[in-house]
Amino acid sequence: MRLLARLIGWLVLCVLLVSVFSSYYQVQREKRDSRKELSKRAEVLADSLQDNLERLLHRHNKAELQRLAQRFGNKEHLLGISVYDRQSQLAVTPSLAGRIAERPPVLVKAARENDGRGQFLRLEGVPVYYYAQPLHDDEGGVAGALLVVHDASYISTAQARAWRDMSVRALAQMGLIALITVVMFQRSVVAPIARTAAWMRELRNGRTPGHSGLAESDVLKPLANEAHNFARSLAAARASAEHEARLRADGESSWTAQRLAISLRTKLRGTRLFVISNREPYMHTRQGKTLQTVVPASGLVTALEPILRACDGTWVAHGSGDADRETVDPHHRLRVPPEDPRYTLRRVWLTRQEEERYYLGFSNEGLWPLCHIAHTRPTFRAPDFEEYRRVNAKFAEALLSEMAGVEQPIVMVQDYHFALLPKLIKQARPEARVGIFWHIPWPNPEAFGICPWQRELLDGLLGADLVGFHIEAHCDNFLETVDRVLESRIEWGRRTVNRGSHTTTVRPFPISVVFPEAVEETGRKNMHAQQAELLNGMGVEALYLGLGVDRVDYTKGIVERLLGVERFLEKYPQYQEKFSFVQIGAPSRTNIKRYHDFLEEVQATAERINARFRRDQWQPVIFRARHHSHAEVERFYRAADVCLVTSLHDGMNLVAKEYIASRHDEEGMLVLSPFTGAARELPDALIANPYDTERLADAIFQALDMDPRERRQRMRHMRRAVQQNNVYRWAGDLIGHLCELRVEAPAPARSRTAGAAAGAESEVAVEELVYQLHDPGALGGGSHQVNAVLHGG
Ligand code: G6P
8 A cells, every 4th residue: 555655646746746837837928928918008008199198298288188197097907197298297197196106217218218118016016017108399309208007916816826727727637646546556456466365365275266367457467377377387286196195095106297207306316308309399380470389290299298397308309380490599499388488499400401301201201111011112212311310410419519518418319210319429428318219110120121221220229228119019129120130239138238338228118198187177068068069160960979180191090990980881870970080180291292192092082981971961071181289189089989099000109098088077989909009008998900991890889889887997997097107107217217227437538537528528529510510521431430420330
């Protein structure tokens, strides 16, 4: 309240000062104008009398002069006139007789200077205006003078009135301002703060109140945003604490964001976590004047984002959005997530050629089909691999500069885009703990053997201290490939590879998703309401909803899935006009012809099936070929009676786990391909071979026709599996394992003491890499140190 009083005090003072100054100026101006007008009037009167008076003066007609003087008195502020010859007063208006001096100084001055003269003065204490005009004889000499006397008191009266009006006006203004200030302050500050205090009290008492009330005031908006973030974090922390307590009571232990954060803090021992992937977690794009933030469709992003949030690390990734450069600082960094910054994203820029050859070419036309074995022939081109090397070195350079000054950092390299990176990093920073996680399958040695650069890739990967895959089968395939291709000592029981003084451990870490807690459920619609709303929105009438969610990729078995849906409608016609299948398909890598053709193939298959079965408002297949936000996909997950994951080959497949994690209602059923990593953890799903169309059709029928109790029981088991093995466990296990490995001391030639040497080493390495990046020829020669690294020397 003191603040309010002070505010009002200042406002009133300001208004008062402005009023006083402006009124003073106005009053003075009016006074000047009135005086000017009065003197003008006196002058005009004197001029009009002059001829007449000079004639009477010449004749010494005193009686006539006195009569004239009598006529001018007391009208329009005129007090009267007085006429003089050279010696004495000849005539005077009676009301002035005896009141004015014998010869007032202004009269003397006018006669002396032979010109009209005026003067404001006081007569018996009353303000008056004297105007003296010389009167002439026939020769033009001064024979006498006329004095015109006006009452000037009305000017002071007007002045006083103006001051009084001003005071009243200022008072009214000040009162109004004070009133408005009090009301505004009350409404925009006091009331929202009072409401927020009540809101915080509710929050403290464990309830989840709606709105803080701060947002209604523009001034307090930043505070409101922070308060809401704060409330969200508190609610999440509380939910997770409750959840842990529940699990402890049930004798179980599960991983939560908090537990991961604490575990990472202990394990990182003050050092930092660095993650490198090709795909970035937040892309900025421009839509006309507005900047949009897109979270790309990527299982890798889905899994890693919560981990970076939990430990405030640095994520190095390709800046692929068309507005990405607009949103970074001069060091190419930004804090993300944009609405609640928790960690650093460092963007690396690629040229068009680098993107074409390293990303589209070697990574996605070579390694992707090579590892997936989904009947698309891998394409290997030497220039693509050359670019792959160069881009690996470019990312190594960026990462090493981010790591400068950080002692014993933990580095998690992600995926098949960076097989050469682990060795580059270890070479420069031997004391860093480097892990690489391969998010896609690793095929058998025969299949991998067709890659012309398999030695180099394996050598790069074995630079890591830890190599992770989703499942044991991929670890075994990898070890067998190493065994066939490189000189090494493999300990099969411990799954380690020894080469020289370096040991690489190979382990399965089944990746997963966040398992949201039930506390978020409040206010959610049930499956049928959600389903009706979504189908309505798409203009389709149906009773059952099937769902597929994928990047449009030939490994995902989307066409096989649609054939399964077609066969299902054919074999179980009672579901015609009742069952609709929604395929959400994020277009992906469409610059590659195979992907472009595949998108068209899916489209054509959907259209063919629709043309065959469609009736009135019912449509069997709805293909939504566009990017969907996580929230949009969630709505479909919650509405679907059955979700089909029919990959021809998949490292894990997180759609299967996301669908299960979304089903708090324990409804819905999952049809799952046995060729996914997820199938090993989810035996309660309906496992169906996507190449077996008949089986797929039956699985859809089984899912819809299943006894509700059995369905719920299967869903409950699957939910428990995903809850137990959530993404925090994955990260905790993976990073925990990496932190516990014994990392060999750097070789004597490179080491001084670990920390100091680390900085110096990294500088040398960064210089080398820069040299190599700017001198492509260096890659071809065999003598260069980094070149040797890249070539497995
Ligand atoms: C797979 C890969 C990821 C990749 C994602 C999306 O999940 O393992 O590394 O990010 O596909 O593909 P994209 O090429 O769009 O990044």
